[in-house]
Amino acid sequence: xxxxxxxxxxxxxxxxxxxxxxxxxxxxxxxxxxxxxxxxxxxxxxxxxxxxxxxxxxxxxxxxxxxxxxxxxxxxxxxxxxxxxxxxxxxxxxxxxxxxxxxxxxxxxxxxxxxxxxxxxxxxxxxxxxxxxxxxxxxxxxxxxxxxxxxxxxxxxxxxxxxxxxxxxxxxxxxxxxxxxxxxxxxxxxxxxxxxxxxxxxxxxxxxxxxxxxxxxxxxxxxxxxxxxxxxxxxxxxxxxxx
Amino acid sequence: xxxxxxxxxxxxxxxxxxxxxxxxxxxxxxxxxxxxxxxxxxxxxxxxxxxxxxxxxxxxxxxxxxxxxxxxxxxxxxxxxxxxxxxxxxxxxxxxxxxxxxxxxxxxxxxxxxxxxxxxxxxxxxxxxxxxxxxxxxxxxxxxxxxxxxxxxxxxxxxxxxxxxxxxxxxxxxxxxxxxxxxxxxxxxx
Numbered sequence: 001x002x003x004x005x006x007x008x009x010x011x012x013x014x015x016x017x018x019x020x021x022x023x024x025x026x027x028x029x030x031x032x033x034x035x036x037x038x039x040x041x042x043x044x045x046x047x048x049x050x051x052x053x054x055x056x057x058x059x060x061x062x063x064x065x066x067x068x069x070x071x072x073x074x075x076x077x078x079x080x081x082x083x084x085x086x087x088x089x090x091x092x093x094x095x096x097x098x099x100x101x102x103x104x105x106x107x108x109x110x111x112x113x114x115x116x117x118x119x120x121x122x123x124x125x126x127x128x129x130x131x132x133x134x135x136x137x138x139x140x141x142x143x144x145x146x147x148x149x150x151x152x153x154x155x156x157x158x159x160x161x162x163x164x165x166x167x168x169x170x171x172x173x174x175x176x177x178x179x180x181x182x183x184x185x186x187x188x189x190x191x192x193x194x195x196x197x198x199x200x201x202x203x204x205x206x207x208x209x210x211x212x213x214x215x216x217x218x219x220x221x222x223x224x225x226x227x228x229x230x231x232x233x234x235x236x237x238x239x240x241x242x243x
Numbered sequence: 244x245x246x247x248x249x250x251x252x253x254x255x256x257x258x259x260x261x262x263x264x265x266x267x268x269x270x271x272x273x274x275x276x277x278x279x280x281x282x283x284x285x286x287x288x289x290x291x292x293x294x295x296x297x298x299x300x301x302x303x304x305x306x307x308x309x310x311x312x313x314x315x316x317x318x319x320x321x322x323x324x325x326x327x328x329x330x331x332x333x334x335x336x337x338x339x340x341x342x343x344x345x346x347x348x349x350x351x352x353x354x355x356x357x358x359x360x361x362x363x364x365x366x367x368x369x370x371x372x373x374x375x376x377x378x379x380x381x382x383x384x385x386x387x388x389x390x391x392x393x394x395x396x397x398x399x400x401x402x403x404x405x406x407x408x409x410x411x412x413x414x415x416x417x418x419x420x421x422x423x424x425x426x427x428x429x430x431x432x433x
Contacts, residue, residue, distance in 0.1 A: 011410045012391070046417050050385045053365060058280035058289070060273055066290060067268050070297045071261065 001025040006036045010043045014051075248313050256304055268297050271314065275321050281382045282325035283332075284367045292324045311396070318387075318397045322379055329375070369416050377412035380405055385413075 255263030279289035
């Protein structure tokens, strides 16, 4: 085995992945090449560290909730895609198919309605900057708030503050809406009805996907009011929202 | 690939059986989530990616090439959606402030959240600076434990390209690890 061949094996394989022939050839080469031996030891050390990282698996909380949300969106958004022509013929032959997905009437209308709502939100964009630390503090009370994508922080003019209410966060948001602590650029009644419908439905909101067109977008319209609310929550030790 | 499909599950999904599709989601969502999380290091975004991936699976299942393994296809969708997420994040980064400080303050104390947060920080510390192709190859090969050939199939790359990207990725990761362990060795430009 040449140095180049040995280094490719060293760089790309993990212990136990090499064939018997490769292992023998590599061992033989390492016996006569100090540099490749050093590279081999480095690679072993790196492999150990990566293996330790691989061993920690991300934890999916509430897997059943994710399944439910997928199935709900599938029911609502893509019923027309199923079944295939072959499946449809089979269904007709069977007369009925309890498992087949039925079209969800009115979905298109609701998507248009939300698109219009989104357009309305754009008109009422907040024209001021929210302090990042206060927004972070609000997150402690409401749960996760994202602006755009994974990062959140300063809400600049022209941005929409998106609240993705789930679980406890949804309940808190609902409570704030009821008490008038949070106002939205949407018709408050409409937002309330939407949140109520989510809180009545056991489990996950109708859609969490940003691509589904159903993500609720709420705009904090009154800067002074929301800051006052945050200050109030902070001074009351974080329990005020649960009163 | 870790998830094995029942032989007739895809056929049943194609016939429009919701229960079959539910089984498909239940059986493969954890693997999809692990990949998405390791790609974007964020639990909520990873969940959204997985959700969107399954919606795409449902939508495009009739066009799915059955000579490809389902898991390869699913992984490919998850990787593409993860790249979209990372691109969106990069676009918005210049006008937003990361909430890292706030996240460390969150005191919900749930074990899984802590595990995820710690893992995200560790993977991010190693792989954040890698170019997308190298990072993706590293995640698929070294963290998801796919073979070179499986990684190549998911990414529609040649095995040679996978190997090259993996070599570069590992070299940079080793350098990052050394710097983390021996910060005194960091080179500073004067």
